[in-house]
Amino acid sequence: MLVEETIEETKGNPEMESPTGLRKMEPCEDEPSPRGVLEVPVTDSDYSSSSCASSSSGEKTAGQRTLVRDISNGLQWKGKGMFDALKKKSARRFSTIPLLGTSYELSRRNLRRRLARIWSSEDDEEGADVDGMIVTKPSWRNFDFAELAAATGNFKPENLVGKGGQAEVYKGLLSNGQIIAVKRLMKKEKEKENEDRVGDFLGELGIIAHISHPNAARLLGFGIDGGLHLVLQFSPHGSLASLLFGSEESMDWKVRFKVAVGIAEGLRYLHHECHRRIIHRDIKASNILLTEDYEAQISDFGLAKWLPEKWTHHVVFPIEGTFGYLSPEYFMHGIVDEKTDVFAYGVLLLELITGRRAVDSTQQSLVIWAKPLLDASNVKELADPRLEDAFDPVEMKRAMVTASMCISHQSTKRPYMNRVVQILKGEGGIVDQLKQKSSVVRSLMLEACDLEDYTCSNYLSDLNRHRQLVMDQ
Numbered sequence: 185m186l187v188e189e190t191i192e193e194t195k196g197n198p199e200m201e202s203p204t205g206l207r208k209m210e211p212c213e214d215e216p217s218p219r220g221v222l223e224v225p226v227t228d229s230d231y232s233s234s235s236c237a238s239s240s241s242g243e244k245t246a247g248q249r250t251l252v253r254d255i256s257n258g259l260q261w262k263g264k265g266m267f268d269a270l271k272k273k274s275a276r277r278f279s280t281i282p283l284l285g286t287s288y289e290l291s292r293r294n295l296r297r298r299l300a301r302i303w304s305s306e307d308d309e310e311g312a313d314v315d316g317m318i319v320t321k322p323s324w325r326n327f328d329f330a331e332l333a334a335a336t337g338n339f340k341p342e343n344l345v346g347k348g349g350q351a352e353v354y355k356g357l358l359s360n361g362q363i364i365a366v367k368r369l370m371k372k373e374k375e376k377e378n379e380d381r382v383g384d385f386l387g388e389l390g391i392i393a394h395i396s397h398p399n400a401a402r403l404l405g406f407g408i409d410g411g412l413h414l415v416l417q418f419s420p421h422g423s424l425a426s427l428l429f430g431s432e433e434s435m436d437w438k439v440r441f442k443v444a445v446g447i448a449e450g451l452r453y454l455h456h457e458c459h460r461r462i463i464h465r466d467i468k469a470s471n472i473l474l475t476e477d478y479e480a481q482i483s484d485f486g487l488a489k490w491l492p493e494k495w496t497h498h499v500v501f502p503i504e505g506t507f508g509y510l511s512p513e514y515f516m517h518g519i520v521d522e523k524t525d526v527f528a529y530g531v532l533l534l535e536l537i538t539g540r541r542a543v544d545s546t547q548q549s550l551v552i553w554a555k556p557l558l559d560a561s562n563v564k565e566l567a568d569p570r571l572e573d574a575f576d577p578v579e580m581k582r583a584m585v586t587a588s589m590c591i592s593h594q595s596t597k598r599p600y601m602n603r604v605v606q607i608l609k610g611e612g613g614i615v616d617q618l619k620q621k622s623s624v625v626r627s628l629m630l631e632a633c634d635l636e637d638y639t640c641s642n643y644l645s646d647l648n649r650h651r652q653l654v655m656d657q
């Protein structure tokens with residue numbers, strides 16, 4: 185069962201949080217954010233009775249997934265025991281909310297029926313009348329299994345371009361010549377795990393169907409016959425992880441910086457420009473895809489959550505994401521808000537700057553390694569040696585300042601993504617400051633590091649405690 189706390193925002197001052205980020209618990213009054221897959225073709229009445237728990241997309245039941253997923257590092261840690269402990273410790277802060285047990289079956293039936301009605305009115309530009317509601321035709325469509333099988337050569341291994349914890353991704357060619365990526369949900373042996381994965385998958389579909397931005401993966405459609413499939417625009421360069429860590433060739437600084445700005449703009453869109461704020465929760469190098477011209481696209485919305493306007497944050501259980509990218513308040517308390525993604529973005533930025541992984545082969549955290557170097561503004565030690573000093577020093581400084589701020593331990597000291605974009609692009613005066621005085625850079629970094637509040641050793645011990653608890657399971 186998902187355990188989730190919702191906190192209502194103090195209007196006009198979204199940053200008025202206690203140091204733990206917790207405030208009094210309010211009953212949920214906001215409009216629910218339903219599993220998005222249902223939202224386009226479904227009328228409100230179908231879900232009006234759902235509680236706040238059914239309100240967030242991508243919800244999961246306790247213990248359904250491993251705590252931390254990092255396929256690239258081969259880590260698969262089970263964290264249920266730890267979360268039982270955390271749950272007991274924080275029992276008063278959690279509220280237990282019922283799940284919509286039948287939502288998947290409901291959604292499959294409704295989805296099929298309603299989509300058929302929308303798409304059957306082919307020539308009606310206005311859209312279809314579904315249960316008294318005019319529904320605009322979406323830009324994506326339903327693919328039948330035969331079409332996907334033909335496109336991928338029957339999902340032949342040669343066309344497999346990626347594999348995550350939940351899904352396999354195949355390259356495919358449609359009969360109209362369009363190259364696609366087909367993300368196929370993998371079947372697990374246990375029925376319960378399958379149900380959970382289906383829930384995640386539908387959550388992902390729901391979110392991705394609602395977003396439209398050059399820096400977010402683009403949904404072309406989905407298939408629900410012969411398994412669940414997402415059909416996405418194909419990214420020819422694969423993931424940032426494969427380019428940054430899996431290739432002999434070093435990525436140019438120009439490309440790295442372009443990718444950094446692109447991801448920041450994509451996150452700004454998700455956090456500030458979408459109808460409802462979307463928190464991705466699993467920002468990492470393997471979830472960033474690259475288009476033909478190296479435009480970054482945020483992908484894998486399997487853990488994403490909608491955050492209704494009035495809530496400052498959710499507290500979720502179990503904690504999911506990838507070790508090395510998790511913010512302190514998230515891995516210690518399950519607190520999720522925009523700043524969860526901002527922290528992960530900071531780690532990603534450090535990976536671009538240094539060419540090092542968030543967690544290396546000896547399980548050392550990049551944040552811990554980089555923090556003293558950032559504090560000392562030590563570009564020489566920080567910059568990826570493979571760059572051989574071939575980088576724009578102003579861009580590098582902006583990237584370092586931004587990373588420093590984003591990995592701040594106190595979430596309130598991390599910038600929002602709109603500010604991050606400004607800093608990276610040198611808007612709002614910061615670039616001039618950077619040019620003028622290196623002391624400004626240093627003071628900004630020290631301020632961001634909030635050394636008095638939460639030292640590196642605090643962080644390190646929290647991180648180690650967290651890891652120990654996980655590994656003890």
Ligand SMILES: Nc1ncnc2c1ncn2[C@@H]1O[C@H](COP(=O)(O)OP(=O)(O)OP(=O)(O)O)[C@@H](O)[C@H]1O
Binds near residue numbers: 348365420484
């Ligand atoms: N549109 C695409 N174009 C090209 N490659 C893709 C595309 N989508 C995914 N991939 C490749 O497939 C891999 C796995 O995809 P994805 O991260 O979506 O799967 P997942 O099972 O949800 O992963 P996770 O374990 O992070 O949840 C990616 O890292 C990437 O290499």
